[in-house]
Amino acid sequence: MLSLGATVIVVVLAVLAGLAYKGHFSNLALMLFPPVLSFLLLLVKEQGMVGVMWSYPSIVCFYFIFRERWAWVANAILIMTVVPMAVAELETAVALQAMITLSVVSILSIMAVRVIGIQQQRLETMAVTDSLTGLLNRRLLRPSLEQALARQRRSDEAAILLMVDVDHFKNINDTFGHMTGDHVLADMAKLLKGRLRATDQIFRVGGEEFAIILLDTASGPGHLVAQLLRSAVAGENLIDSHPVTISVGAAKLDKADTPESWLARADQCLYEAKSDGRNRVVADTPLQPA
Numbered sequence: 001m002l003s004l005g006a007t008v009i010v011v012v013l014a015v016l017a018g019l020a021y022k023g024h025f026s027n028l029a030l031m032l033f034p035p036v037l038s039f040l041l042l043l044v045k046e047q048g049m050v051g052v053m054w055s056y057p058s059i060v061c062f063y064f065i066f067r068e069r070w071a072w073v074a075n076a077i078l079i080m081t082v083v084p085m086a087v088a089e090l091e092t093a094v095a096l097q098a099m100i101t102l103s104v105v106s107i108l109s110i111m112a113v114r115v116i117g118i119q120q121q122r123l124e125t126m127a128v129t130d131s132l133t134g135l136l137n138r139r140l141l142r143p144s145l146e147q148a149l150a151r152q153r154r155s156d157e158a159a160i161l162l163m164v165d166v167d168h169f170k171n172i173n174d175t176f177g178h179m180t181g182d183h184v185l186a187d188m189a190k191l192l193k194g195r196l197r198a199t200d201q202i203f204r205v206g207g208e209e210f211a212i213i214l215l216d217t218a219s220g221p222g223h224l225v226a227q228l229l230r231s232a233v234a235g236e237n238l239i240d241s242h243p244v245t246i247s248v249g250a251a252k253l254d255k256a257d258t259p260e261s262w263l264a265r266a267d268q269c270l271y272e273a274k275s276d277g278r279n280r281v282v283a284d285t286p287l288q289p290a
Contacts, residue, residue: 033062033074037081044085052090052098055082059106063113071113075106130204132182133189138205145259148213152253159253160222161262162212163270164192164229167245167278169208176239181208184238188246191236192229211266219252219285226250226281234279245279252285 040058043051055078062078063071079102086095130137136144148159166172166188173181185208192210193202201213212229214222226248238244249269251262265284273282 037078040078040082041085044082044089048089049094049098052082052086052102055098055102056105059102060109063109068110068113068117072110075109079103079106133186133204135189135193135210136201136203138203141203141205141211141263142259144201144203144213145262148215148253149257149259149262151215153255157216158218160214160217160219160225161251161253161266162214162222162226162229163249163251163263163266164210164212165247165270165274166208167247167274172239172242172244176242180239184244187236187238188233188244191232191238195229195232196225211263219283222250222252223281223283226283230279230281247273247278248281249273250281250283252283 036058040051040055043054045051059075059078062074066074079099082102083095083099086098090098128136128140145161148157151157152159166184169181169184172184185204189202189204189210192212196202196212196214199215201215203211205211214225217225230246230248233244233246236244247270249266249272251266251269253262269282269284273280276282
């Protein structure tokens with residue numbers, strides 16, 4: 001009966017661990033804790049040290065099937081109940097060893113889960129950010145455009161898309177070297193981001209090209225922001241004795257837009273800004289500052 005019970009619990013824990021691995025923490029795991037604990041106590045009573053040994057994989061497993069806070073609680077309860085039972089059934093020295101090793105396994109499990117969580121967070125950050133500038137990367141641009149479209153259709157919220165390109169960037173690389181070019185891009189990213197709201201989104205979408213989504217922004221204010229960014233870059237001494245400027249294309253969001261059409265209009269405006277002499281803003285509609 002004990003073997004059958006152990007088999008059932010192991011299978012259930014394995015299923016719950018598989019669900020947790022996919023990000024689905026089931027409430028069934030919490031409901032399973034009381035019978036698991038009761039079973040462990042029975043094992044200690046019937047099998048002594050062999051029963052205590054079953055507590056070790058249980059401690060590790062709890063950190064993978066429970067959310068971290070509940071895993072702490074479950075393991076604290078397990079140690080506080082299994083150890084007194086071990087003291088009653090085993091020699092004092094053996095029970096003391098069990099208490100120490102159970103505590104060590106629990107602490108190491110906490111550390112392992114924390115390290116895994118930190119590494120996972122770093123990987124997720126690396127997947128969506130540009131390593132040079134720290135901005136969001138091109139991979140997130142389309143989902144962000146789709147979100148802006150959904151908000152516009154749901155609540156008629158205005159939005160502006162800015163496409164920004166560093167003027168004559170190839171000449172900067174050729175004249176001063178790629179390291180200087182990288183510094184220009186990194187400083188440019190800080191400069192642009194520092195003049196945007198927390199709700200605005202800025203992406204590095206190409207070598208020297210950036211995209212900015214101004215949420216809840218009408219055409220007039222969007223044009224002012226674009227001009228502010230252009231003049232801020234022009235007035236900044238990013239390279240000693242060498243002017244660095246940007247061209248900006250601005251496109252407002254229309255109800256009939258798709259991510260592709262919105263992006264295409266902003267790109268066309270950027271192309272016109274560069275064709276008209278650079279260091280300027282071109283919008284897809286006549287804009288009057290508001």
